[in-house]
Amino acid sequence: MRGLMKLWLAVVVMALGVGWVPPNHGAERRGEGAEASENDATAEIAKLRTELDQLRARLPDQAHVMMDVGYHFTNLWFAAKAKNWPLAKFYLDETRSHLRWAVRIIPVRKTSSGELDLRVILDGLERTVFSDLQKALDSQDTGGFPELYGRGLVGCYACHQAAEKPYLRPRIPEQPEVRILNFDPNATGP
Numbered sequence: 318m319r320g321l322m323k324l325w326l327a328v329v330v331m332a333l334g335v336g337w338v339p340p341n342h343g344a345e346r347r348g349e350g351a352e353a354s355e356n357d358a359t360a361e362i363a364k365l366r367t368e369l370d371q372l373r374a375r376l377p378d379q380a381h382v383m384m385d386v387g388y389h390f391t392n393l394w395f396a397a398k399a400k401n402w403p404l405a406k407f408y409l410d411e412t413r414s415h416l417r418w419a420v421r422i423i424p425v426r427k428t429s430s431g432e433l434d435l436r437v438i439l440d441g442l443e444r445t446v447f448s449d450l451q452k453a454l455d456s457q458d459t460g461g462f463p464e465l466y467g468r469g470l471v472g473c474y475a476c477h478q479a480a481e482k483p484y485l486r487p488r489i490p491e492q493p494e495v496r497i498l499n500f501d502p503n504a505t506g507p
Contacts, residue, residue: 382419386412387487388494390469395493397454397462401502405454413447428481438476446472 393408416439426433446469453462470487477485493500 377422379419379422382415382422385415386419389415390473390487391490391494392498393450394466394490395500397459397466399500399502400457400459401500402454402457404498404500404502406451409447409450409454413443416442426480428479433479435476435480438479442469442472442476 389408389411393405393412396402396405396408420435420439424434424436426435446465450462450465450469452458453465467489470489473487474483474485477483477487
């Protein structure tokens with residue numbers, strides 16, 4: 318259904334751009350000019366479909382975006398452990414932003430038991446785990462952060478299980494993903 322909506326939108330946009338008149342509209346004006354216009358419109362639609370397919374092929378897939386999520390969530394752990402609160406906030410914000418991007422790519426995943434609405438899962442994580450993590454960062458709660466981070470991992474894994482990907486088991490990271498950044502909040506330069 319979504320594909321038909323996009324195609325219809327492309328046709329409308331194209332029609333506005335070239336002044337195309339749909340078949341059966343103004344039939345009295347039909348003739349060689351109208352047939353040529355219809356042929357032009359058909360060619361333009363085919364061209365738009367090709368361009369749309371090329372654009373889709375260039376977009377990152379959900380797995381790529383989830384790699385970014387892992388990168389940011391891993392670095393969040395080390396930034397908070399180092400008490401670098403601005404850096405930790407940055408990585409939490411990036412984690413949330415990339416999760417929203419991942420869900421925009423595939424909002425509803427098909428599973429063996431039906432459709433899984435990832436938007437609902439992300440909304441629940443946003444309202445609970447990520448909101449609590451944000452509060453911990455805002456209050457610089459070093460003691461509470463590890464438990465909240467662990468709850469984030471549990472939430473992530475619950476989503477992976479629901480999406481029939483139980484082999485994706487997140488855990489407390491052993492080392493940061495980024496090696497060029499200094500996590501020390503008191504560092505003064507390179």
